[in-house]
């Protein structure tokens with residue numbers, strides 16, 4: 001049993017075999033907590049064995065009170081407070097921002113969408129394998145379009161939830177080149193257990209050469225993505241896109257038009273966002289439902305994208 005248990009302590013997916021700064025901090029925290037727990041456990045079991053097996057005869061009341069006061073109140077308060085302060089003290093360092101490279105990761109059902117966003121240079125799209133430079137604090141921006149996933153690379157650090165409508169940040173620094181394994185650690189559907197990924201930590205020059213050699217894929221505008229996701233294309237047509245609806249106005253060259261809503265308001269991003277969210281107020285009884293559930297920010301993203309269609 002011990003051999004089986006210890007076999008999990010090393011390898012490409014073990015929090016106890018850290019290859020990165022953050023994972024090392026967490027592994028150290030684990031060992032400190034384990035030693036603390038072992039000391040407390042030994043003391044408690046020792047007292048229990050003494051009281052039940054070794055000591056015979058009645059107890060002195062004064063001794064009993066002292067044992068409760070020191071062993072039951074003072075000792076746990078000091079030990080637990082010490083471990084708490086130590087554990088909380090690690091957190092600010094793990095929250096510091098990254099050094100340049102940002103990688104957007106989106107948890108999909110059931111795979112990983114990866115977009116590299118170097119500080120200077122164009123975005124590069126990829127999936128299911130993440131490459132990072134050794135020795136640099138890389139910032140991951142984590143999100144998901146539909147259900148909650150969790151991002152964890154045990155050898156490097158984590159884990160952080162990927163929540164629809166939110167962007168969570170995680171900063172990791174790999175210290176050793178190598179290939180590590182990550183996994184989804186939040187139940188996200190039938191194939192939750194089938195969405196692993198690999199992380200390849202490369203020496204910085206090799207990483208930069210690799211990134212430069214990638215074909216740059218122009219990332220889809222966020223507004224375009226939202227337009228598709230909220231089904232706007234079911235009613236509106238945008239030529240050349242997956243939007244073929246005939247119910248509402250054709251929006252193929254919407255950016256060229258002077259007004260939004262058939263002469264209702266000047267065509268500005270603010271007005272378009274307002275039209276999307278308050279259709280029922282601005283144009284009563286029209287066939288377009290008001291998308292009041294969209295955040296103002298998302299409605300503006302759609303408005304900006306529509307405005308760019310010329």
Ligand code: CUA
Pocket residue numbers: 107108110148149150184185186187188189191192193195
């Ligand atoms: Cu994705 Cu579990």
